[in-house]
Amino acid sequence: MRAPTWLMPHRITIEPYIGESAVGEVYGPPGDPLPALVSETVRTVRDRTGREVTSTAQIITAPGLDCPPQSRITLPTGRVTTALHIAPHTAPGLPVPQSMEVFCE
Template sequence: MLTVLPAFMLGHWVTVEPYLGAGAYGPKFGPPVTVRCFLDEETRTVRAPSGQEVTSSSTVYARPGLVCPAESRVTLPDGRVTRAIARLDRSGGGMPTPDHVEVHLL
């Protein structure tokens, strides 16, 4: 049985523009998608996919299926635009804990 984050925990909305890669004139992004989530605005040190330690200003917790690779552009509820550092799939592995996606933001 799939257990996901319950709706009552998803009190925020962010807009995600998935990173598609580098283009001739800079980074390319996919169409914006508005996502219901829980936004935790705590500053912490996280490890980027490159292995480098960086400071994350916020973390988004969303239901499984969110497409938000590193370098994606994310607009927060207050209008601030930031980038994704890393996207992590969090699975309970069959235990009764909610499966979710965790996205660390710059």
């Protein structure tokens, strides 16, 4: 069961992180706006290296999101942030919705 889109009133745009080049970070083209539930609150989380960092926005989306850590995300307010950690929420065999949670700088 997927999280219903009516629970995701916001729209975000993601530029997926591809890697490093001689001139800096490389991103893919921005995708179409995606439905999401955005909460711009401050929380302490761990990044992909295990270091404690401060997340200033948390995003819930449908499962299967293509958003590698360090991807650029444009929030509904227009603020551009960076993905720190992506957590899938699944419960195989249970009647609860599946989703992805993205923690942002």
